[in-house]
Amino acid sequence: MRDSVRHFLSEFIGTFALTFVGSAAIMQATMHDANVVAIALAPGIVLAVFVSAFMHVGAHFNPAVTLGMLVVRRIEPVMAGLYVVAQLAGATAAALALKYAFPAALFAATRGGGQSVSLDVTSGQAFLLEMVGTMFLMWAVFGTAVDHRAPRIGGIGIGLTMTANILAFGSLTGASVNPARSFGPAFASGIYEAQGIYWLAPITGAVIAALVYQKLLLTNETEPADHGAIGSQP
Numbered sequence: 157m158r159d160s161v162r163h164f165l166s167e168f169i170g171t172f173a174l175t176f177v178g179s180a181a182i183m184q185a186t187m188h189d190a191n192v193v194a195i196a197l198a199p200g201i202v203l204a205v206f207v208s209a210f211m212h213v214g215a216h217f218n219p220a221v222t223l224g225m226l227v228v229r230r231i232e233p234v235m236a237g238l239y240v241v242a243q244l245a246g247a248t249a250a251a252l253a254l255k256y257a258f259p260a261a262l263f264a265a266t267r268g269g270g271q272s273v274s275l276d277v278t279s280g281q282a283f284l285l286e287m288v289g290t291m292f293l294m295w296a297v298f299g300t301a302v303d304h305r306a307p308r309i310g311g312i313g314i315g316l317t318m319t320a321n322i323l324a325f326g327s328l329t330g331a332s333v334n335p336a337r338s339f340g341p342a343f344a345s346g347i348y349e350a351q352g353i354y355w356l357a358p359i360t361g362a363v364i365a366a367l368v369y370q371k372l373l374l375t376n377e378t379e380p381a382d383h384g385a386i387g388s389q390p
Contacts, residue, residue, distance in 0.1 A: 163235065163242070168243075170206040175337055180198070181194060186266050192323060203315040214239065216239055219336050254341075271337075273330075277328050279353060285329050286332060289361070298373075299369070339354075339355075
């Protein structure tokens with residue numbers, strides 16, 4: 157029971173921080189006319205920090221990552237469900253906190269710092285961008301945190317991948333690559349536009365990336381006993 161509480165809290169807090177900082181950065185950028193670099197750095201930095209802080213517990217902070225781990229049997233189904241509930245709760249709580257902390261007009265204008273699909277791309281293009289971006293993120297997770305040969309760099313690689321995604325296609329889809337990150341602001345703002353894309357594309361990308369890394373890139377070497385809990389070898 158205590159272990160479940162620890163996992164729930166780490167996923168809740170980490171996803172809360174990611175959504176709060178990421179959405180707040182979008183609203184601040186809108187208010188002060190900042191460029192995309194500021195919007196990209198904020199979630200990348202907070203993700204790097206909180207993955208590093210909670211890697212010994214779990215540190216998925218993303219339903220797509222959790223479901224990718226579930227497909228390759230790196231997390232039990234019941235625990236995966238607990239993770240997803242915690243992630244959605246954390247993202248929603250963060251978005252509601254921002255709703256009361258920021259000016260109402262700014263919150264409404266930015267949809268709570270959520271994502272939207274640009275009119276410059278089709279739904280299919282948006283799906284592809286979010287799917288590929290999530291694949292990059294999932295490979296970063298495996299390559300820097302899951303693989304027993306991974307360099308001990310904490311969450312830096314994962315955070316930098318998030319920043320790179322936003323720089324690459326944030327202006328077109330918001331580069332969510334995270335269903336919870338998109339759901340929280342949508343719930344708080346009441347605008348659920350393109351939620352199908354923000355759920356299906358990241359999950360598809362995460363599952364593909366997890367299968368590729370698990371089946372083709374991992375070795376059968378014994379994993380060190382001190383490897384973190386984010387997805388240790390069975």
